[in-house]
Amino acid sequence: MSQQGSRPTGAAAPGQGSGTGGAVEEFMAAYRAWGAAPTVAGYMKLFTPDGTLMDSGLGRxxxxxxxxxxxxxxxxxxPDYRFDPFAVTVQDGGRVILVTARNTGTVTASGPTGPTRPAGSGESRGPSVAVDYLTRHRLLLRGPRVEQGRRYWDQTELFRPLSPGLPGLVHGLGPGAVLGDARPGRSHRRRQDAWNARDAAALVAGLPESVxxxxxxxxxxxxxxxxxxAYLERFFSATHTLELTPxxxxxxxxxxxxxxxxxATVGxxxxPVRYGVLERLTQDASGATEWELSFDTLDLVASATEIDRLRALLFG
Structure with missing residues (x-):
């Protein structure tokens, strides 16, 4: 299991953030209950009738x-999917929340006639593999339901077990990685400008050495x-342009x-794709700083044809 499947520190437990309010507590109770025994009907009860969701790989x-x-x-x-929303961070009295969740289950790839073919039909189904990964959900609540949601996760976490040859964006990256030349005079540029200029040196300039x-x-x-x-430079090598706003x-x-x-333009x-990056900064009691990035790498490492093949493998 990659780091994406490990629980980060620094976020409050569900429903226990400061000033969460009754609506957040009600929503998180329903979210946890659904995650323990997921159904389609139960999932839809989490949304308002006009609710929307933005996800990795979607154009809108x-x-x-x-x-x-x-x-x-x-x-x-x-079919054995489970969802554990184990941390929530709350803003604006509960109007906006950020939920971190663990996703587990056994994925069965589509066989010749798809994953719904009855057992014993004589047709083989694809391989079954366990998956375990984290997702982050920025949710805009209206009362105890989601009016607008955006999920941040790396789709390769789901597809790589079925396609082990799928490239890893940061494979082999470690201590001693060769750095590109810093761009002079830009260490204090606005963070939005630094992301859009793909300026790794500027993005890390304000962080402690021990981050x-x-x-x-x-x-x-x-x-x-x-x-x-070095990690950001590897990311930026596959993102040819970024046009991000806060x-x-x-x-x-x-x-x-x-x-x-x-x-962004990628891969x-x-x-050209719709794209998003989520940053988390947490400073613990000792002053140590954790920096967490969430973004999708599937479009960065695979062609459109390969992505279509992977989706067909999984969904038929």
């Missing part, structure tokens, strides 16, 4: 019926600014999440 947010179809597909290919970075593809945290910078900022106690949302084909 989807509405109620499309959300319903998405969950039907998930529970078909992962611990976690992110997609890492089995363990990277320690120090130079290691964090999304929601969710702050509670010593933890701050910041969304960056917009578009070997330089495809």
């Amino acid at each position: 947010p989807i509405g109620y019926r499309a959300i319903e179809r998405q969950m039907e597909a998930v529970l078909t290919v992962v 611990r970075l976690t992110g997609p593809g890492l089995d363990r945290p990277l320690i120090g600014r130079d290691s964090a910078r 999304g929601h900022r969710v702050h509670e106690g010593s933890t701050t999440f910041q969304e960056w949302v917009g578009g 070997p084909e330089r495809r």
Whole structure:
């Protein structure tokens, strides 16, 4: 299991953040109950009738019926799916929350006629593999239901067990990685400008030397600014352009999440995609800083044709 499947520190337990309010507690209780025994009907009760969801790989947010179809597909290919929303950070009295959740289950790849073919039919089904990964959910609540949601996760966590040859964006990255030349005079540029200029040196400039970075593809945290910078440079080598604007900022106690949302051109084909990056900064009681990044790498390492093949393998 990669670092993405390990529980980060620094966020409050569900329903226990400061000033969460009754609506957040009610929502988190329903979220946990659904995750322990997921059903499509139960999932849809978490949303308002006009609720929307933005997800990795989507070109635009989807509405109620499309959300319903998405969950039907998930529970078909992962019938033992479980969802553990173990941490929540609360902003604006509970209007905006950031939930971190563990996702587990057994994925069965589509056989010749798809994952719903009856057992004993004589047709073989694809391999079954266990998956275990984290997702982050920025949720805008209306009362105890989701009005607008955005999920941050790396789709390769789901597809790589079925396609072990899928490249890893940061494979082989570790201490001693060769750094690119820093861009002079830009260490104090605005953070949005630094992301859009893909300026790794500027993004790490304000962090302590001992910063611990976690992110997609890492089995363990990277320690120090130079290691964090090398990680970002690898990410930026596959993102040819970024056009990100600040999304929601969710702050509670010593933890701050910041969304960056917009578009990018990515991968070997330089495809234009909707894209998002989620940052988490947490400072513990000793003053140590954790920096966590959440973003999707599937578009960065695979062609559109390969992604279509992977989706067909899983969903039929």
